[in-house]
Amino acid sequence: MKFSRTSQRRVILSELRKLKSHPTADDLYTIVREKLPQISLGTVYRNLDQMAAAGIIQKLELSGRQKRFDGNVEKHYHMRCPHCGAVKDVENERLADVENILSDVLDELGADSFWIEFTGHCKDCNKAEAGLV
Amino acid sequence: MKFSRTSQRRVILSELRKLKSHPTADDLYTIVREKLPQISLGTVYRNLDQMAAAGIIQKLELSGRQKRFDGNVEKHYHMRCPHCGAVKDVENERLADVENILSDVLDELGADSFWIEFTGHCKDCNKAEAGLV
DNA sequence: CCGTTTTTAGTAATGATTACTATTTTTAAA
DNA sequence: TTTAAAAATAGTAATCATTACTAAAAACGG
Numbered sequence: 001m002k003f004s005r006t007s008q009r010r011v012i013l014s015e016l017r018k019l020k021s022h023p024t025a026d027d028l029y030t031i032v033r034e035k036l037p038q039i040s041l042g043t044v045y046r047n048l049d050q051m052a053a054a055g056i057i058q059k060l061e062l063s064g065r066q067k068r069f070d071g072n073v074e075k076h077y078h079m080r081c082p083h084c085g086a087v088k089d090v091e092n093e094r095l096a097d098v099e100n101i102l103s104d105v106l107d108e109l110g111a112d113s114f115w116i117e118f119t120g121h122c123k124d125c126n127k128a129e130a131g132l133v
Numbered sequence: 134m135k136f137s138r139t140s141q142r143r144v145i146l147s148e149l150r151k152l153k154s155h156p157t158a159d160d161l162y163t164i165v166r167e168k169l170p171q172i173s174l175g176t177v178y179r180n181l182d183q184m185a186a187a188g189i190i191q192k193l194e195l196s197g198r199q200k201r202f203d204g205n206v207e208k209h210y211h212m213r214c215p216h217c218g219a220v221k222d223v224e225n226e227r228l229a230d231v232e233n234i235l236s237d238v239l240d241e242l243g244a245d246s247f248w249i250e251f252t253g254h255c256k257d258c259n260k261a262e263a264g265l266v
Numbered sequence: 267c268c269g270t271t272t273t274t275a276g277t278a279a280t281g282a283t284t285a286c287t288a289t290t291t292t293t294a295a296a
Numbered sequence: 297t298t299t300a301a302a303a304a305t306a307g308t309a310a311t312c313a314t315t316a317c318t319a320a321a322a323a324c325g326g
Contacts, residue, residue, distance in 0.1 A: 003272090004272050004273065004322080004323050004324070005323075005324095006272090006273065006323075008273080024313090025313085025314085026313080038275070039275080040274075040275045040276060040277090041276095042274085042275075042315080043274060045313095045314065045315075046273085047273095061197070062196065063194035063196060064194070065282095065283090065313070066312090066313065066314095067314090079242065079244055082245070090242060090244075092242060094234050094237065094238050095238065097234055101231050102231060105225045105227050105228065105231075106253075109212065109225060110254075111212055111223075111251040111252060111253030112251075112253045113252045114249060114251050114252070115196060115249070116235075116247060116249050118239070118244040118245075118247050118248075119244060119245050119247070119248070120243060120245045121243075134302090134303075135303075136303085137291075137302085137304060139303090139304065139305080141305075157282090158283085159282080171305090171306070172305085172306080173305070174283095174306095175305085175307080176306070178284075179304080179305090180304090198281080198314095199281090200283090
């Protein structure tokens with residue numbers, strides 16, 4: 001199972017890397033079809049899964065329905081808006097402390113990994129739910 | 134939308150409360166059918182969702198496929214076995230420190246809530262994957 | 267080149283969940 | 297109690313994300 005170089009895989013990866021929006025497979029299907037109108041949804045799914053398995057991209061199994069993908073493989077965290085479903089990166093220096101503690105907890109539990117995610121309204125949805133828009 | 138008292142809801146809740154296994158809706162459907170053979174899967178889903186919305190039970194939206202339910206509404210964390218899919222409660226006193234930090238992080242981010250979950254092989258699967266069973 | 271491996275497009279199938287509907291049960295008030 | 301409105305039910309159909317299948321095409325390595 002060696003990787004072949006195909007235009008499909010190349011376009012999927014380069015489009016994903018352009019985005020900060022953590023798209024779903026279907027989002028990427030829509031975007032990639034502008035460059036490769038014949039591509040099939042299965043090809044998008046397969047390539048995303050393969051690249052995630054190879055560590056080239058990240059697969060976000062957030063607690064919603066659809067999985068999301070992230071071209072940034074550095075360890076970082078995400079916040080999902082419960083209103084519009086958008087997923088944004090989260091940055092906070094105190095998360096380093098959390099990581100340190102949890103890495104000890106992992107050892108004590110005999111666990112392999114931990115997952116943290118946040119829920120919070122994004123700016124626009126905050127306004128919308130307050131009736132300001 | 135007031136709650137009516139139905140035998141279906143009562144049995145679903147009491148069976149869930151007997152279990153420590155964090156069953157899926159389908160698991161509960163199987164169990165409850167022993168007492169109420171006519172119950173339909175939709176009724177199980179609907180009641181679980183309603184009770185979760187009312188805070189009577191917990192709905193675990195873990196990062197796998199199926200959602201799971203927990204009769205214990207106290208705040209606690211879970212570990213999922215990547216091999217057999219089992220979900221177990223996690224206890225560790227240092228998680229209180231993590232909660233404290235994350236509650237500050239929530240404020241700083243303007244977020245509403247956080248979710249932590251662990252992945253780790255359970256005893257039996259550890260043996261199985263080591264080829265000992 | 268050329269045989270082998272990998273990938274593809276297109277389609278079908280799956281699995282979890284939700285929606286629909288006609289009927290029944292529960293509720294609360296008269 | 298009777299009774300009308302509200303809520304819930306069983307059974308079924310529909311939906312949505314994802315995975316599986318297949319025959320044809322493309323990429324690979326020698």
